[in-house]
Amino acid sequence: MRQNRTAWFFLSPSLIILFIVGLVPFFYILYVGFFDWNAFSLQKGMHYAGLENYRRLVFDQPFINSLLLTFRFAVYAILVQLVIGYVLANLLATDFPGKWFFRVIHTIPLMVAPLAVGATWRLLTIPGFGPVPFYLDRWFDFEYSISANASQAFWTTVIMDVWHWTPFVTLTMLAGLTALPREPLEQALVDGANRLQVFWYVKVPLLRPIILSTVFIRLMDALRTVDEVWMLTGGGPAAATRYTGLYIWRIVFPKTDYGYGSAMSLLTLYFTILISWLLYTAIGQQRRGER
Amino acid sequence: MQQSKTARKVGKYATTYGVWVLASIITLLPIYWMIVISARSRVELFDRPNFIIQSFFEENYINTINDPSLQKYMVNSIVVATSNAVLVTALALLATYALSRWRLPGADNIFFWTITNRMAPPAVFLLPLFLLFTKTFRYGDWILFDTRIGLILLYCVFNLPFSIWVLQGMIDGIPIELDEAAMVDGAGTGMILRRIIIPLAAPGMAITAILSWIFAWNEYLFAATLTSVKARTITTGLAEFVTVTGTNWGEMAAVATLTLIPSLAFISFVQRYIVMGLTFGAVKE
Numbered sequence: 408m409r410q411n412r413t414a415w416f417f418l419s420p421s422l423i424i425l426f427i428v429g430l431v432p433f434f435y436i437l438y439v440g441f442f443d444w445n446a447f448s449l450q451k452g453m454h455y456a457g458l459e460n461y462r463r464l465v466f467d468q469p470f471i472n473s474l475l476l477t478f479r480f481a482v483y484a485i486l487v488q489l490v491i492g493y494v495l496a497n498l499l500a501t502d503f504p505g506k507w508f509f510r511v512i513h514t515i516p517l518m519v520a521p522l523a524v525g526a527t528w529r530l531l532t533i534p535g536f537g538p539v540p541f542y543l544d545r546w547f548d549f550e551y552s553i554s555a556n557a558s559q560a561f562w563t564t565v566i567m568d569v570w571h572w573t574p575f576v577t578l579t580m581l582a583g584l585t586a587l588p589r590e591p592l593e594q595a596l597v598d599g600a601n602r603l604q605v606f607w608y609v610k611v612p613l614l615r616p617i618i619l620s621t622v623f624i625r626l627m628d629a630l631r632t633v634d635e636v637w638m639l640t641g642g643g644p645a646a647a648t649r650y651t652g653l654y655i656w657r658i659v660f661p662k663t664d665y666g667y668g669s670a671m672s673l674l675t676l677y678f679t680i681l682i683s684w685l686l687y688t689a690i691g692q693q694r695r696g697e698r
Numbered sequence: 699m700q701q702s703k704t705a706r707k708v709g710k711y712a713t714t715y716g717v718w719v720l721a722s723i724i725t726l727l728p729i730y731w732m733i734v735i736s737a738r739s740r741v742e743l744f745d746r747p748n749f750i751i752q753s754f755f756e757e758n759y760i761n762t763i764n765d766p767s768l769q770k771y772m773v774n775s776i777v778v779a780t781s782n783a784v785l786v787t788a789l790a791l792l793a794t795y796a797l798s799r800w801r802l803p804g805a806d807n808i809f810f811w812t813i814t815n816r817m818a819p820p821a822v823f824l825l826p827l828f829l830l831f832t833k834t835f836r837y838g839d840w841i842l843f844d845t846r847i848g849l850i851l852l853y854c855v856f857n858l859p860f861s862i863w864v865l866q867g868m869i870d871g872i873p874i875e876l877d878e879a880a881m882v883d884g885a886g887t888g889m890i891l892r893r894i895i896i897p898l899a900a901p902g903m904a905i906t907a908i909l910s911w912i913f914a915w916n917e918y919l920f921a922a923t924l925t926s927v928k929a930r931t932i933t934t935g936l937a938e939f940v941t942v943t944g945t946n947w948g949e950m951a952a953v954a955t956l957t958l959i960p961s962l963a964f965i966s967f968v969q970r971y972i973v974m975g976l977t978f979g980a981v982k983e
Contacts, residue, residue: 413887414800417792421858422808424789428855429815432826439826495721498714509718512725514969518961519729520916522933526954527728529940530735530947538731538747570728578973631819634918634933638940652821652919659825660923672822679819 433676439669446663453666460670469646470654470671474678477650480561481629484568485622491569492576492621499577500584513574521571525638528567532639553640557647560640564648567635572628576621583617623686630679651675729958736951743947758952768953771935775915778846778931782853783911787903789854790861791869795895797862798869799877809866812859820856820919827852831924844925852920857910864909864971868902869895905971908964915960932957 443456464470495513499506516524532539532553543549553560587610595609611618633652636642642649642657649657655675659668730749738745739755762768797805831843842848872895880890896903918933925934936957939950 411800411802414796414802417796418802418808421789421793421812421862424851424854425812425815425858428827428852429818432823432830435826435830436822439829495717498717501714503711503714505715509722511966511969512722514965514972515725515729515962517972518912518965520918520933520957520961522916522918522936523954523957524728526936526940526950527732530732530951531728533947536735536744536747536947538749541747570724574725575973582973627817631821633821638937652819655821656824656919656923659828665825665829668825672825676818676822679817679822683817 436669436672436676439666440673442666444664444666446665456666460667461674463667464670464674473646473649473651473654474675476561476646476648477630477632477652480565480568480632480648480650481626484565484572484629485625487565487569488573488576488625489618489621491573492580495573495577496580496584499581513577515574516571517574519571521632521634522638524567524571525635528563528570528635528639532563555644557644560644560647564632564636564639567639568629568632571635572625576625579617579621580614583614587613619686619689623683626686627679627683630682732951733955735947736949736955738948740946740948755948758948759956762949762952762956767930768932768935771930771932772956774846774929775932778849778853778929779911779914781846781850782857782914783907785850786854786857786861786910787865787907790858790865790906791896791899791903793862794865794869795891797866799874809862812862816856816859823855824919824923827920828923844927844929846929848924849921849929849931852924853914853917856917857913860913861906861910864906865899865902868899872898905968908968909972912961912964912968915957 439453440460441455441457442453443459444453499510519527531537532551534540534552534554540551540553543551551559553563591609591613592605595605600608631652632650633656636648636650637653640648642653655668655671658664658671734749734751735743736758737751737754739757742755796802797809802808828843831848832841835842835848842851876894876898877890880894885893915931916933917931918937921929921931922934922937925931932953936950936953939945939953
């Protein structure tokens with residue numbers, strides 16, 4: 408056994424940096440959340456307020472709406488991504504000439520900066536020269552206005568997220584499909600199951616761990632979406648696409664309500680951890696069930 | 699019989715190609731439209747949507763490349779992303795080497811703790827980091843706010859866990875017998891790292907560094923809130939186009955197109971690893 412001291416010496420730079428940029432901020436919001444601290448308020452500085460910020464949060468309907476809206480956005484986007492991703496992964500699971508080329512093109516959105524994704528979609532949907540409003544009006548006589556119609560703005564952000572992240576789901580699903588054991592599938596076909604039955608009773612149960620992991624990771628990402636939505640709609644019209652990240656940003660920066668912003672950040676973090684923990688245990692149970 | 703089999707094969711490929719051509723068009727269309735807009739002058743901007751580039755208006759690109767503040771942002775982005783990628787790859791190599799070759803008490807917990815840093819929503823940490831950068835982390839008059847070093851350190855919060863997760867698999871894959879043989883020959887830890895681990899892990903380190911570079915290059919939220927003038931990056935430059943009244947869409951599209959180039963340049967190298975990276979090694983291909 409070699410000296411543990413060497414190992415700690417190698418690990419310590421990483422741990423120190425993560426401590427400073429990861430753990431210290433966490434304890435900082437924990438602390439500031441107990442204070443009334445607004446840079447624009449009449450009394451300067453921090454004033455101990457106990458649980459006042461948290462009391463305000465529970466009755467803050469716009470914030471709760473924003474959390475629910477973010478969750479709704481995530482659920483719709485992920486459902487669509489799972490369906491499209493599954494179909495595309497099936498098409499990638501068999502070999503065909505040119506597969507590599509299509510795969511590389513499909514991966515492009517994953518590498519694009521979220522802010523640039525927002526910029527491209529803004530250019531597509533902007534009234535005046537964007538092709539989306541133009542052709543929707545000309546071909547379907549459908550009035551599309553992302554800056555005025557709340558539900559259209561919401562669905563545009565969902566579609567943008569689908570464009571951005573479906574490749575990720577495709578690739579995880581593909582990894583799952585290629586790792587599938589062959590015997591159960593062949594057995595089911597021998598027993599006379601049709602394709603739908605094979606899909607529902609054999610493939611889905613076998614793929615469940617990978618579907619859950621994908622949903623878990625996608626949910627984490629969707630819940631922290633800020634850049635692309637900020638660029639596309641700026642959170643508007645009104646608060647139609649003001650997801651939690653944008654909401655916190657608004658409280659913290661233009662309004663400089665630091666104490667309240669801290670409480671809000673902590674609550675959001677708590678929700679994120681809660682949801683991820685629930686999914687994580689679900690995955691764990693699934694894994695245990697397999698054995 | 700033979701004929702119908704080939705016909706079926708062609709039919710099967712036909713749907714595959716049909717779906718994939720459609721998927722590729724949908725994937726590329728928004729990016730292509732951005733390039734179309736970047737090639738239009740202000741006057742042509744409001745012409746009816748036309749997906750064919752009739753004349754390339756280079757001025758959008760020339761103006762953005764010659765704009766002194768955008769040049770500065772570009773340099774900042776390159777410096778920050780490169781330093782961060784080198785830093786996290788080096789630190790992650792040491793960390794994963796330690797985690798892989800020594801049985802440390804609580805190693806699993808350390809490993810799990812690193813992932814939580816990447817999972818947390820960045821918006822949650824904006825406020826504490828802003829306050830820490832402007833008020834707490836200071837040395838005399840010097841504050842961490844609006845410095846490249848601040849961003850380089852900060853991007854470790856998502857890139858370091860990512861690098862550790864990707865490199866862990868690579869280092870675990872190097873047989874420990876090689877280390878032991880070298881130790882028998884009298885090599886120290888430094889020698890083993892230099893002569894065995896680094897050469898064998900080099901491809902993995904390159905992929906880690908490239909992906910970290912792209913993540914740092916693409917980052918916006920932290921850069922926007924923790925810099926003001928000196929250390930702004932290119933993504934904040936892109937965002938500034940929108941907040942200014944009378945947006946120059948052509949130039950904005952040109953900047954957005956320029957930010958895509960590094961990612962597109964590396965895509966065929968890293969596309970097999972991006973899934974592993976994004977799923978923290980949970981999904982391998």
